[in-house]
Amino acid sequence: MGHSEPEIKAFLKARRAALDPAELGLPDGLARRRVRGLRREEVAQRAGISVDYYTRIEQGRAPAISDSVVGGLARALRLTPSEHTYLRNITLSRPRAGESAEPDPRPAVRPEIRQLLDAMDATVPAFVYGPGMDVLAWNRLGARIGLDYGTIPEDRRNGPLLVFLDPRTRDLHPDWDEIADDTVAGLRAEIGRHPGSTRVCRVIHELLERSEEFRRRWEAQAVQERTRGTKRFRHPEAGELVVTFEAFTLPADPGQTLCTYTAEKGSPTAQALRILAGAGAGAGAGAGADAAASTVV
Numbered sequence: 001m002g003h004s005e006p007e008i009k010a011f012l013k014a015r016r017a018a019l020d021p022a023e024l025g026l027p028d029g030l031a032r033r034r035v036r037g038l039r040r041e042e043v044a045q046r047a048g049i050s051v052d053y054y055t056r057i058e059q060g061r062a063p064a065i066s067d068s069v070v071g072g073l074a075r076a077l078r079l080t081p082s083e084h085t086y087l088r089n090i091t092l093s094r095p096r097a098g099e100s101a102e103p104d105p106r107p108a109v110r111p112e113i114r115q116l117l118d119a120m121d122a123t124v125p126a127f128v129y130g131p132g133m134d135v136l137a138w139n140r141l142g143a144r145i146g147l148d149y150g151t152i153p154e155d156r157r158n159g160p161l162l163v164f165l166d167p168r169t170r171d172l173h174p175d176w177d178e179i180a181d182d183t184v185a186g187l188r189a190e191i192g193r194h195p196g197s198t199r200v201c202r203v204i205h206e207l208l209e210r211s212e213e214f215r216r217r218w219e220a221q222a223v224q225e226r227t228r229g230t231k232r233f234r235h236p237e238a239g240e241l242v243v244t245f246e247a248f249t250l251p252a253d254p255g256q257t258l259c260t261y262t263a264e265k266g267s268p269t270a271q272a273l274r275i276l277a278g279a280g281a282g283a284g285a286g287a288g289a290d291a292a293a294s295t296v297v
Helices: 005-018 040-047 051-058 067-076 081-090 111-119 140-145 159-165 168-172 176-193 198-210 212-218 268-282 285-294
Strands: 126-129 135-138 228-235 239-249 257-262
Touching: 005 040, 005 051, 005 081, 040 051, 040 067, 051 067, 067 081, 081 176, 111 126, 111 135, 126 140, 140 268, 159 176, 159 198, 159 212, 168 176, 168 228, 176 198, 176 212, 198 212, 239 268
Parallel strands: none
Antiparallel strands: 126 135, 126 257, 228 239, 239 257
C-alpha cells in the first residue's frame, strides 16, 4: 500500500467503467464498445490532457500530477468530493513499499478531550477515532451501547477489524451489510487522509487476507466519508436503539475524530440511554474511567 500504482489503476478503471457514454453524449453506445464505460482517450479529452499522459497516470507512471490535472480528472469522471480527495492523495509522490516499515505510533488523546467524553457520559455515547479507524478513546455510555473496548486488546480496537472479523458485530448491528459498506468506503477514504500511514495499510492488508466479505466490497472501489447519519443497535438489555451520529474533526489533534451518538428527545432510545448510563455508573465508575484512560498512550 505504500506505493500507489495498484490503487490508482484500479480506482480510475472502476470510475471509467461506471460512466454511461450515452449520458455524456458520446458516440458508440455500450452495444458497440468492447468494455463498459469510457475509453481512456475519452477521459483524457474530457480532462483536457493527452491520451499518453492519462495512460501514464492510470498506470501509476506519472511522476508528478498537478492539482489542476487532478481536478480535470475529477470533472471528467464525475467524482464526488470524497473521491476527488482520494484521487488527489493517492497520486501524491510517496515512498515505495518497504521504504518505511516502522509502525505508526498510536496517537495520544488529550486530557481535555477525555474530559469532554466524560462530560457527555450521562446522555451521549462518544468515541475518538484515529487513523485507520482505530478506537482511541470512549466514554462509559459508549461502551454500554456497543462493544466493551476495555476488554479488547489495543491493537484490535479498530472499527473495520471488528466489523469484519468479530462475529459480535453482526448481532450488534441489524443493518450489518450497510455498516460493512460504509466501513469499506470510509477506510478507502482513510488512504486519502493518511496516504503514508502504516497502520491504515496493515488494517487493509489483514482484511484482504482474512475476509472475503471485505475483499468483495474493497474491489468495488467505493469512497465515502460519512460524517453524519443514523445507526441502529441491537442491545441485549435495552432492545433496539436508533441514534444519530455526528463526526467532528479535532483541529488540534491531526488524524483524530470525535464521534457522538444522540437520540431524539423523548424517544424510547433517549429513555434507554438514560437507563444504560445509570446502570453503567451503578456498576462502578472506576471500571469505566480506567477503560477510557487506558486508551491514551
